[in-house]
Amino acid sequence: MEVCIFFLYAMILLPGIAASVHQMKSFLNHTAYLSCFFPNSQKTDIKDLRVFWQKGTDEVVHEVYHGQEKHDNLSPKYINRTKMDMDKWTLQLLNAGIVDEGQYTCIIQHRVKGSPKVIHRSECLLHIISNYSQPEIALLRTGEQMAARWPNKYLNLSCSSSGGYPEPKQMTWLISHENTTHELTGHTDVSQDAVTKLYNVTSKLNIPVPTNTLTNISCMLHLGEQLGSLVSAPLGIEIQGEEMEQVKINVFGPLIAVIILITLLLGFVILKKKRNSLSTNQSVSLAV
Secondary structure, three states, rough: OHHHHHHHHHOOOOOOOOOOOEEEEEEOOOOOOOOOOOOOOOOOOHHHHEEEEEEEEOEEEEEEEEOOOEOOOOOHHHHOOOEOOOOEEEEEEEEOOOOHHHEEEEEEEEOOOOOOOOEEEEEEEEEEOOOOOOOOOEEEEOOOOHHHHHHHHHHEEEEEEEEEEEOOOOOEEEEEEEOOEEOOOOOEEEEEEEEEEEEEEEEEEEOOOEEEEOOEEEEEEEEOOOOOOEEEEEEEEEEHHHHHHHHHHHHHHHHHHHHHHHHHHHHHHHHHHHHHHHHHHHHHHHHO
C-alpha cells in the first residue's frame, strides 16, 4: 500500500519543484553517475527522507528509505547494479549498457506529520558512449599491374571505423594539395551489430589520380557537436606524369607484342609454303 501511495506522489509535479532534464553521459560498461541535484538547503537528515529513483514510469531503479537502501521493489535488471552516494545525492549505475539509456527521475519525500510530501524532483537523460576506432583509409586495388592500380585514372578509396556508439552523423573526405583543402562526401554505409548494438561505418570515394603534386587524403568521422570528430592518418600520394605514361605503355605493350608475334608466325608460314612450292616445280622440270 505504501509503495502504491508513493507512485501516486511520484507522478505529481508539485509547484516549485524543478523539472528541467539534465544531460548525463557514461562510457559503455563503466559506472554511470546520475545526480539527484538536491541542494538540501534545509540540511535535512537523510534518515527523515525517502529517495526514490525510477526509469520511465514503471521501472524501479533504486530506493533509500530513511537512510537504508531497500532492494525489495527493484526492477530485476537493476539488482546489485546500483548504489547511492548519500553525501553527493548521486546514484551510481554499475556496468552501464546501451539498454540503460533513457530518462531517469529522482524523487525525494519528507515525512514530518501525516502523509509524506514530495520536496524535490529532478530528471536526467542518460547517454551511453562507446569510442569508435580511428578511421583507416584503404586503397582498393583490382590487380598487380599499374593499369589495375589506377583503372581509368581514378583512385578507389575506402575509409572505415567500427565499434562505436551512438550512430555517427556522417563521414567526409579531406583532399589537400598545394595549400588548399577540399571536403568531399563519398558513399557511406552505416550498420549496427544486432547483439552489441555498436555501429560500424564505411565510406567509399573515387577521385581522379593526382599527378605531379603531393596530395594528402584524410577521412573524418563526425560524431556530433558534443562528441566531436575523429580523423584518420593522412594518405600521401604523389605520382609523376611519366608514371601515368608508363601505365599506357603497360596497357598496350603486351598487345603490341602479341600482334608482332602473330605477324612473324604468319610470315614464316607463308615463306615455308613458297619454298615448298618452288621445290615441287623444280622436281617436275627435272622429270621432264
